[in-house]
Amino acid sequence: MSAAGTNARDVNASAAHWLERREFESWGEADEAELAAWLAQSWENCVAYWRLKDAWEHTQRLSALRPATREQAGSALRKLFRPMLLRVSAAAIAIAAIGAGFAAYLDGPSETVYATQVGGHETIVLADGSKVELNTDTVLRSRVGAHERLVTLERGEAYFQIAHDPKHPFVVMAGDHRVTDLGTKFLVRREDKNLEVAVTEGRVQLDTPDGRLQSPVLLTRHEAASVHDNKVYVTRKTALSLTNELGWRHGFLVFDHTTLADAVAQFNRYNRGKLVIADPATAHLTMDGTFPIDGVSAFTEVAQEVFKLRIERRGDNIVITR
Amino acid sequence: MAETVETNRGTGLFKPGATMTASEVEIWFVREVLPMEAMLMHYLHQNWRNKSDIEDLRQEVYARVCEAAQKEVPEKTKAFVLTTARNLLINRVRREQIVPIEAVADLDELEIAIDAPGPERNAMARDVLRKLQGALDRLPPRAREVVTLRRIEGLSRPEIAQRMGISEKTVSEHLTRGLCALADMLYGDGSDLRGKK
Numbered sequence: 001m002s003a004a005g006t007n008a009r010d011v012n013a014s015a016a017h018w019l020e021r022r023e024f025e026s027w028g029e030a031d032e033a034e035l036a037a038w039l040a041q042s043w044e045n046c047v048a049y050w051r052l053k054d055a056w057e058h059t060q061r062l063s064a065l066r067p068a069t070r071e072q073a074g075s076a077l078r079k080l081f082r083p084m085l086l087r088v089s090a091a092a093i094a095i096a097a098i099g100a101g102f103a104a105y106l107d108g109p110s111e112t113v114y115a116t117q118v119g120g121h122e123t124i125v126l127a128d129g130s131k132v133e134l135n136t137d138t139v140l141r142s143r144v145g146a147h148e149r150l151v152t153l154e155r156g157e158a159y160f161q162i163a164h165d166p167k168h169p170f171v172v173m174a175g176d177h178r179v180t181d182l183g184t185k186f187l188v189r190r191e192d193k194n195l196e197v198a199v200t201e202g203r204v205q206l207d208t209p210d211g212r213l214q215s216p217v218l219l220t221r222h223e224a225a226s227v228h229d230n231k232v233y234v235t236r237k238t239a240l241s242l243t244n245e246l247g248w249r250h251g252f253l254v255f256d257h258t259t260l261a262d263a264v265a266q267f268n269r270y271n272r273g274k275l276v277i278a279d280p281a282t283a284h285l286t287m288d289g290t291f292p293i294d295g296v297s298a299f300t301e302v303a304q305e306v307f308k309l310r311i312e313r314r315g316d317n318i319v320i321t322r
Numbered sequence: 323m324a325e326t327v328e329t330n331r332g333t334g335l336f337k338p339g340a341t342m343t344a345s346e347v348e349i350w351f352v353r354e355v356l357p358m359e360a361m362l363m364h365y366l367h368q369n370w371r372n373k374s375d376i377e378d379l380r381q382e383v384y385a386r387v388c389e390a391a392q393k394e395v396p397e398k399t400k401a402f403v404l405t406t407a408r409n410l411l412i413n414r415v416r417r418e419q420i421v422p423i424e425a426v427a428d429l430d431e432l433e434i435a436i437d438a439p440g441p442e443r444n445a446m447a448r449d450v451l452r453k454l455q456g457a458l459d460r461l462p463p464r465a466r467e468v469v470t471l472r473r474i475e476g477l478s479r480p481e482i483a484q485r486m487g488i489s490e491k492t493v494s495e496h497l498t499r500g501l502c503a504l505a506d507m508l509y510g511d512g513s514d515l516r517g518k519k
Contacts, residue, residue, distance in 0.1 A: 008378035016498035023472070024479040024494075043385035046344075047351065051384070054352045055505035058454055059473050236476035290349050 008048075014038070015048035019056055026221075027239055057240065057256060115139045116156070119270045119294065121248065126151075129163035130170060135189075135248050136270045136293075157189035159246060173209075177227065180205040186219075187246065198224035200242055206232070253291050260285045260307070263299070264320070271296055278321040282309060338397040347392050354399040355387060359509035362403055369411055379414075383407045457507035465500030468493055 018035055021027075039046050114134060116122050122134045126144045134140060138156025143149075149165070152173040162170045162181045170181040172188050174195050179188055184202025189195070197206055199219045206225055207216035217232060219225055222242060225234050237245075244254035253266050261283035264275040270293045277283050285307050291299050296318065300311045303320060310321045342350060362383060366376050387406050396402035458466055467486060471477045483490045 008381040011381065012377075012502050013498060016501045017494075019501060020494050020497050023497075043389050044381055046348070047384035047388055048381060050348050050351055051356060051509070052501050052505050054356060055508050056501055058508060059458075059469060059504070289353060290345075 008044070011044050011048045012052065015045065015052050018049060019052055022239065023056070053240075060238065060241065060256070112142050113139065114142065118272055121251070121293075128165065128168075128170075131161040133159040133249055135159075153188050153190055155190050157187065157191075157248075159185070159187045159249060161185045176208050176210075178207050178209050180207070194226065194228040196224060196226045198237065198242060198245065200246070247290070248293060251293050253293055253295075255287055255289050255291070257286045257288060259283060260287065260303070260320070263287060267291075267296055267299060270294065273316050273318060275300075276314075276317050276319045278319050282307065282320065282322060338395050340395050342392050342395060344392070347388050350391060350395065351384070351388055355384065355403060356509050358400055358403050361400070362407060363510040365404060365407055366411075369408075379407070379410065383410055386410065453508055457504050460507060461500050461503055462496075464488075465496045465503070468496040469500055469504070472497070 018038065021031070022035070025031075039049060114122065114124055114132075116134045116136060116138045118137045120134070120136055120138075124132050124134065126132065126142055126149075128144050128149055130144070130149075132140065132142075132151070135157035138158060139154035140151055140156075140158055141154060142151040144151065147168065149168050149170040150173065151171070158172075160170070160172065160181070162184055164181075164183040166183075172179040172181075174188055174190050174197075177195055179186070179197055182203040182205060184204055185200045186202075186204050187196070187198045187200070189197075197204065197219060199221055201221055203218060203220045205216050205218050217225055217234060219234070222237050222239060223234060224237050224242075225232055227233075241256070244256055247254040248270075253263075253270075255263050255266075258266075261277060264277055268274050273296065275296065287302070287306070289302060300318060300320070303309045304311055312319045312321065359380070362380060363376070366379050366383075367373070370376065370379065383403065383406050387403055390396070390402075390406070458469065461469070464486070468482055471482045471485060477485065479490050479493050483493050486493070
């Protein structure tokens with residue numbers, strides 16, 4: 001074998017080693033910086049890493065085949081659940097209309113309401129030093145003081161970085177469910193009747209205050225619970241898929257084997273001009289890519305070019321047809 | 323009545339001639355270049371005798387293509403990749419005088435390859451799960467087991483080590499080697515680089 005051939009193989013082995021570390025070990029900012037420095041050394045390092053990373057991300061599809069263990073956990077939890085009602089707060093809707101990042105005081109100074117418009121993104125720091133990032137079309141009520149730390153996610157999505165205080169646990173209410181922080185960074189999203197909680201660091205506990213959910217669900221780093229149709233499903237996510245899911249924090253939507261229907265639904269969360277899929281047969285096409293959150297035209301260009309779909313403007317809507 | 327949105331409007335990510343940020347290069351590379359790998363490997367195999375150089379050549383083509391694309395997104399990815407490969411082979415022949423000139427077998431084939439229909443990305447996307455399954459089946463059994471335990475059962479490295487009765491270091495080795503083989507099978511056809519010959 002030539003010396004040059006050995007070189008490419010070594011670079012590939014190093015790239016694979018980085019991915020292995022990133023997959024299995026706790027991964028912090030120092031690791032990210034170390035990886036960035038390695039990548040910056042040469043284009044050879046970059047292409048080897050990108051290529052293997054993409055291959056590894058492909059294998060994530062295998063998790064669709066996830067058998068018994070998780071399924072059984074899901075069905076066990078399912079039995080504990082009774083129908084859950086969607087709570088709609090009229091007050092929240094009124095406040096959301098006031099505008100992005102606007103804080104209104106209700107019921108005295110102890111409660112603050114934060115709201116973002118469609119396409120909005122705001123970071124707020126609460127009285128206890130905890131940081132909350134609000135995504136598009138979100139309403140959050142907060143009651144955070146010396147003795148109590150309670151916020152209610154009326155709707156939308158928020159990413160929490162909690163200042164830890166074991167004496168006063170930080171509680172997020174989302175509909176009937178309660179998420180209790182045990183020292184952590186986590187995401188809570190409400191969408192129609194669904195709730196998703198995903199943990200990027202530390203642990204949280206998910207339950208209902210009325211004890212309907214008899215054994216609370218404990219979520220640790222990289223675990224996510226989705227609650228829909230009155231059932232709780234716990235899944236494990238990779239650091240990468242969580243990063244993708246939090247792409248909005250940096251103004252991006254990241255698609256990884258995302259169906260056209262899901263991609264359209266995501267864009268519609270952020271933009272007032274709505275995308276509509278006219279031909280249901282196209283909804284199952286899958287795509288990869290990263291788009292600016294308001295990059296509807298970039299997205300439709302890709303749909304046109306890659307899937308050979310037709311894009312038509314009809315009033316405020318953009319209709320995707322074959 | 324209905325008006326068609328023009329394609330060259332707006333914030334198209336990969337506009338020919340534009341520059342890209344490093345993270346855009348990654349997206350461009352994964353989306354535009356990697357699907358060409360089987361074709362690139364075919365070209366390299368046909369035009370280069372020393373098979374042990376192929377992996378190195380592929381890497382170098384990718385590196386050069388990305389470096390150039392960051393400064394200016396090429397208009398036609400496929401022609402750009404193949405031309406880069408050809409130039410690389412020619413330079414190699416010139417530089418390493420040991421290599422007989424016939425090593426670059428038939429550069430006319432480049433023209434033929436460029437004109438041949440490229441991989442249809444849409445079809446590729448649909449094909450991925452089937453390809454992935456096939457690639458997994460061809461992995462060495464231990465490597466396959468590590469990938470499966472990680473991806474399907476979500477086990478940690480110590481858990482996998484315990485389940486398989488091997489050390490954590492061996493788990494790492496199976497995963498890293500398996501990953502390289504998996505990529506070769508997913509993008510190229512994989513048989514030439516790490517096959518039995």
